[in-house]
Amino acid sequence: MDGSTTPGTEAGIVTEAPVIEAKKLSLTFQTNDGPVHALKDVNLRVDQGDFVSFIGPSGCGKTTLLRAIAALEQPTSGTLTVNGLSPDEARKARAYGYVFQAAGLYPWRTIAGNIRLPLEIMGYARSDMEDRVNKVLQLVDLEGFGKKYPWQLSGGMQQRASIARALAFDADILLMDEPFGALDEIVRDRLNEELLSLWDRTGKTIGFVTHSIPEAVYLSTKIVVMSPRPGRITDVIDSPLPKERPLDIRDTAEFIDVAHRVREGLRAGHGDDL
Amino acid sequence: MSLTLPNRTVLLAGMALIVLGGVLDWRLGLVLAVWLGLWALNAAISESGAAWARYVVPVLFGLALILLWELAVTLFNVPLVILPAPSAIAAKIAGTTDLLWQDFVQTFVMGALSGYALGCAAAVLVAVLVDRSTFLQRGVLPVGNFMAALPIVGTAPIFVMWYGFGWQSKAAVVFTMVFFPMLVNTVAGLKEASAMQKDLMRTYAAGYWQTLIRLRLPAAMPFIFNGLKISSTLALIGAIVAEFFGSPIVGMGFRISTSVGQLALDMVWAEIAVAALAGSLFYGAVALVERWVTFWHPSQRR
Amino acid sequence: MWRTGCARGCARGMGTTCEGTSAKRMARVGKTYGTLYGTRRGDRVSDTSISAPGAAVGRSARVALAGFASGVLPVLTVVAAILALWYAACVPMNIHGTVNLARQHGFEAMPTTRGERRDMGAFALIAANPVAIAFTWSEDKPRLPAPHQVVSELWVSTVSVAPTDKRSLVFHAWATLSATLVGFVIGTGLGILLAVGIVHNRAMDMSVMPWAIASQTIPILAIAPMVVVVLASVGLTGLLPKALISAYLSFFPVVVGMVKGLRSPDAMQLDLLKTYYASKTQTFWKLRLPASMPYLFASLKIGAAASLVGAIVGELPSGGGQGLGARLLAGSYYGQTIQIWSALFMAAIVAASVVGIIGAVERVTLRRMGMRT
Numbered sequence: 001m002d003g004s005t006t007p008g009t010e011a012g013i014v015t016e017a018p019v020i021e022a023k024k025l026s027l028t029f030q031t032n033d034g035p036v037h038a039l040k041d042v043n044l045r046v047d048q049g050d051f052v053s054f055i056g057p058s059g060c061g062k063t064t065l066l067r068a069i070a071a072l073e074q075p076t077s078g079t080l081t082v083n084g085l086s087p088d089e090a091r092k093a094r095a096y097g098y099v100f101q102a103a104g105l106y107p108w109r110t111i112a113g114n115i116r117l118p119l120e121i122m123g124y125a126r127s128d129m130e131d132r133v134n135k136v137l138q139l140v141d142l143e144g145f146g147k148k149y150p151w152q153l154s155g156g157m158q159q160r161a162s163i164a165r166a167l168a169f170d171a172d173i174l175l176m177d178e179p180f181g182a183l184d185e186i187v188r189d190r191l192n193e194e195l196l197s198l199w200d201r202t203g204k205t206i207g208f209v210t211h212s213i214p215e216a217v218y219l220s221t222k223i224v225v226m227s228p229r230p231g232r233i234t235d236v237i238d239s240p241l242p243k244e245r246p247l248d249i250r251d252t253a254e255f256i257d258v259a260h261r262v263r264e265g266l267r268a269g270h271g272d273d274l
Numbered sequence: 275m276s277l278t279l280p281n282r283t284v285l286l287a288g289m290a291l292i293v294l295g296g297v298l299d300w301r302l303g304l305v306l307a308v309w310l311g312l313w314a315l316n317a318a319i320s321e322s323g324a325a326w327a328r329y330v331v332p333v334l335f336g337l338a339l340i341l342l343w344e345l346a347v348t349l350f351n352v353p354l355v356i357l358p359a360p361s362a363i364a365a366k367i368a369g370t371t372d373l374l375w376q377d378f379v380q381t382f383v384m385g386a387l388s389g390y391a392l393g394c395a396a397a398v399l400v401a402v403l404v405d406r407s408t409f410l411q412r413g414v415l416p417v418g419n420f421m422a423a424l425p426i427v428g429t430a431p432i433f434v435m436w437y438g439f440g441w442q443s444k445a446a447v448v449f450t451m452v453f454f455p456m457l458v459n460t461v462a463g464l465k466e467a468s469a470m471q472k473d474l475m476r477t478y479a480a481g482y483w484q485t486l487i488r489l490r491l492p493a494a495m496p497f498i499f500n501g502l503k504i505s506s507t508l509a510l511i512g513a514i515v516a517e518f519f520g521s522p523i524v525g526m527g528f529r530i531s532t533s534v535g536q537l538a539l540d541m542v543w544a545e546i547a548v549a550a551l552a553g554s555l556f557y558g559a560v561a562l563v564e565r566w567v568t569f570w571h572p573s574q575r576r
Numbered sequence: 577m578w579r580t581g582c583a584r585g586c587a588r589g590m591g592t593t594c595e596g597t598s599a600k601r602m603a604r605v606g607k608t609y610g611t612l613y614g615t616r617r618g619d620r621v622s623d624t625s626i627s628a629p630g631a632a633v634g635r636s637a638r639v640a641l642a643g644f645a646s647g648v649l650p651v652l653t654v655v656a657a658i659l660a661l662w663y664a665a666c667v668p669m670n671i672h673g674t675v676n677l678a679r680q681h682g683f684e685a686m687p688t689t690r691g692e693r694r695d696m697g698a699f700a701l702i703a704a705n706p707v708a709i710a711f712t713w714s715e716d717k718p719r720l721p722a723p724h725q726v727v728s729e730l731w732v733s734t735v736s737v738a739p740t741d742k743r744s745l746v747f748h749a750w751a752t753l754s755a756t757l758v759g760f761v762i763g764t765g766l767g768i769l770l771a772v773g774i775v776h777n778r779a780m781d782m783s784v785m786p787w788a789i790a791s792q793t794i795p796i797l798a799i800a801p802m803v804v805v806v807l808a809s810v811g812l813t814g815l816l817p818k819a820l821i822s823a824y825l826s827f828f829p830v831v832v833g834m835v836k837g838l839r840s841p842d843a844m845q846l847d848l849l850k851t852y853y854a855s856k857t858q859t860f861w862k863l864r865l866p867a868s869m870p871y872l873f874a875s876l877k878i879g880a881a882a883s884l885v886g887a888i889v890g891e892l893p894s895g896g897g898q899g900l901g902a903r904l905l906a907g908s909y910y911g912q913t914i915q916i917w918s919a920l921f922m923a924a925i926v927a928a929s930v931v932g933i934i935g936a937v938e939r940v941t942l943r944r945m946g947m948r949t
Contacts, residue, residue: 071476072476093479096477098473100473101470104474106489108492117488121479121480313779316782316783317779332782332785332787355809409650413649413650413654414650417651417658420928423877423928423931425881425888427885427889428904428919429920431907432917434908435911435913435916436669507793507794507795510795511795511798514798515797515889518801518889518892519904519908520908526798531801534805534893535893539802539806543802545798546798558793
């Protein structure tokens with residue numbers, strides 16, 4: 001874990017190379033009903049230590065963008081670099097951890113076994129694996145649950161284990177695709193808090209897809225508002241909120257302002273295609 | 275725990291039936307009385323909701339069946355060449371254990387088991403090989419489905435012609451019978467890992483073999499064991515029926531067909547009893563291993 | 577089957593998937609959550625019906641149909657590969673007999689003595705007598721008939737001979753098929769009745785179900801010869817004994833499958849009917865029976881294949897009789913290999929046709945009921 005640089009939220013005064021950079025990125029799917037423009041001319045810059053949320057209605061391309069960054073989809077034109085490499089090279093260099101909508105834990109492995117999965121694949125030493133598993137279980141507050149099986153855990157705990165799995169190996173980037181979407185609000189609030197504290201402690205760059213406005217505003221340093229047909233960015237908001245965010249910051253005026261701005265961005269995106 | 279009597283109409287109807295039967299023939303009345311009495315007992319136990327009822331009721335049912343069988347055969351003097359009594363069959367089993375054991379080894383151990391092991395292993399291997407190419411999969415799966423529906427026992431005379439009367443031809447029949455269902459199940463199982471899981475493996479830059487061993491094979495286990503269970507029953511059937519087409523002087527199928535020819539039906543039933551025992555134990559053993567391997571699957575967790 | 581069904585029960589009938597987002601989201605959630613942690617889909621895996629003979633054509637129909645849909649080409653390729661291997665295999669299998677035969681017709685065979693030839697391996701013999709290769713595909717009584725020989729024998733015994741002639745395969749196929757169909761219908765009918773009884777009566781459920789499940793592990797086919805002989809001694813021959821065997825073989829798969837099907841509606845659906853104060857009969861006709869259709873068809877396919885095998889095996893004890901089993905036996909007694917193969921192929925065609933017809937009926941029925949396979 002590095003944790004050296006502060007999140008570069010001052011607009012335009014960042015001098016280090018961006019962690020993720022997209023220039024006129026386009027992605028078109030060929031379907032039976034004709035081409036679907038999932039992404040059109042997307043320009044984006046994510047710096048080291050940013051917490052970027054992608055928000056928008058269904059079909060706006062936010063998941064597609066995240067998957068393109070993860071080299072799970074191939075762009076049709078434009079450029080996309082991750083850590084200065086092409087997304088696929090970054091993937092092979094194991095530059096990021098990915099958290100899906102569902103926990104997707106292997107039911108035949110214990111929680112500790114699940115966290116060990118990427119470590120085994122990437123060839124970490126056995127003693128190293130032990131250390132990492134313990135450290136990461138602590139991070140997500142699942143100490144003592146290492147020997148349990150996934151079905152013995154609640155949905156929230158499974159998702160925490162999935163996040164732990166993504167943190168176990170050394171990757172500077174964490175990509176999360178609506179990880180809390182299927183959980184109830186109370187659990188979600190708690191996990192949001194924990195995620196923020198995790199981000200603070202590890203200093204990773206996080207890309208987070210959501211369609212909840214409060215969640216996006218609460219978590220991020222930068223909010224990317226997207227709209228569908230074709231998928232594009234309508235607004236990039238650098239959040240003025242301080243780094244320390246207790247849950248009741250959601251009732252403050254600044255929070256509501258930012259949320260309002262996000263909502264305007266979403267509405268603008270929708271209004272375009274009437 | 276309380277046993278409830280059947281309601282009054284049912285009770286009266288039952289008694290009327292017994293009396294009617296008794297009037298026609300006292301033996302019929304007796305058999306009916308025993309049957310309906312045991313049925314009422316069974317019904318009462320099942321309704322009682324006791325925990326042990328689950329085990330007692332089917333056992334009671336089976337015993338009742340055997341009891342009625344014995345009663346009917348003895349009372350009505352049914353000839354041995356039509357239907358032997360359970361006591362006669364038990365006596366035969368006791369009297370010919372070594373012969374039964376020889377037949378068992380020939381048919382089950384040498385014929386069925388070897389064909390089963392080879393066939394299932396070959397099917398899993400072919401499934402893994404076919405898995406690498408979607409084109410091959412799309413060709414092999416329909417053909418495999420088709421072959422699994424065919425009366426493969428019909429290949430028995432062909433294999434007997436090629437491999438002679440010994441256990442090898444029976445193993446060959448079993449191999450063919452077991453191969454296709456196992457292949458179809460394994461291919462279906464290898465498809466089980468969801469797209470999301472495969473994406474996760476891609477994010478780890480895991481290679482094909484790593485993904486196969488860590489994700490897809492474990493995820494395929496429920497399907498593979500389903501195939502193994504089906505194949506276990508097919509294996510024994512294949513071995514026995516294959517012996518109907520030609521066999522040395524030992525083997526379950528051989529014994530059944532020759533005893534049928536001699537009308538020694540008690541021997542036939544003795545062999546069938548051994549076959550039934552072997553079949554259910556084999557299946558049970560596979561199910562036990564399945565329990566251990568796929569402990570995580572919802573169908574195994576209560 | 578009912579994974580994404582709407583609780584509202586559209587006009588088209590319960591179990592349809594409505595076009596609304598709720599169903600789509602449920603499907604998406606189901607796909608991501610449901611597979612490894614398997615809910616109903618996982619349950620269905622462990623029953624024995626996935627790929628016993630014939631079942632897979634419908635039970636994994638998605639898999640099989642996808643194969644056909646995305647190109648007949650892969651299938652044709654595999655079939656062509658099998659045919660090529662078959663022709664290639666004929667050569668080493670038949671070479672010994674062919675060389676002997678060729679010598680009788682005056683060709684020079686290497687090595688010259690019969691004894692030496694017998695002791696030589698097949699491939700060595702091929703190398704020594706390459707001329708004989710072409711003849712391996714046209715022997716009279718080959719160890720492995722070539723595909724065209726089987727096809728021509730099939731043609732001769734089906735098309736060139738009148739169906740009523742004893743030499744016609746159609747005649748024999750019908751003898752077997754008629755017994756199969758009678759037995760199958762009886763077995764299925766009784767099986768469905770017993771299944772209904774099991775689902776509605778706890779005593780029957782607890783007594784009979786364990787035995788029904790256990791019976792699937794018992795090689796029932798072994799009693800076929802005995803049944804035929806016993807019934808013959810009481811004077812019942814011909815179609816009836818075979819039909820009884822077929823009935824018995826299709827009985828238990830249908831019972832087990834139907835019970836699973838009749839019990840398949842989920843708690844939510846049953847609760848809904850309870851709120852309507854529906855009687856058991858109403859629940860049966862409106863909910864349980866329609867819900868059991870996919871399971872019924874899956875067991876019908878297994879039952880049909882099993883019934884056919886039962887009828888074939890039932891023909892073995894009587895020898896010299898009619899039917900495909902009798903033809904197989906006769907062929908093996910007289911060493912008529914091509915006859916064996918053509919009878920086997922005929923049996924395969926009959927089995928495939930029966931299972932195929934059931935599959936077609938299944939697709940039509942399920943589509944009309946709004947359930948997609």
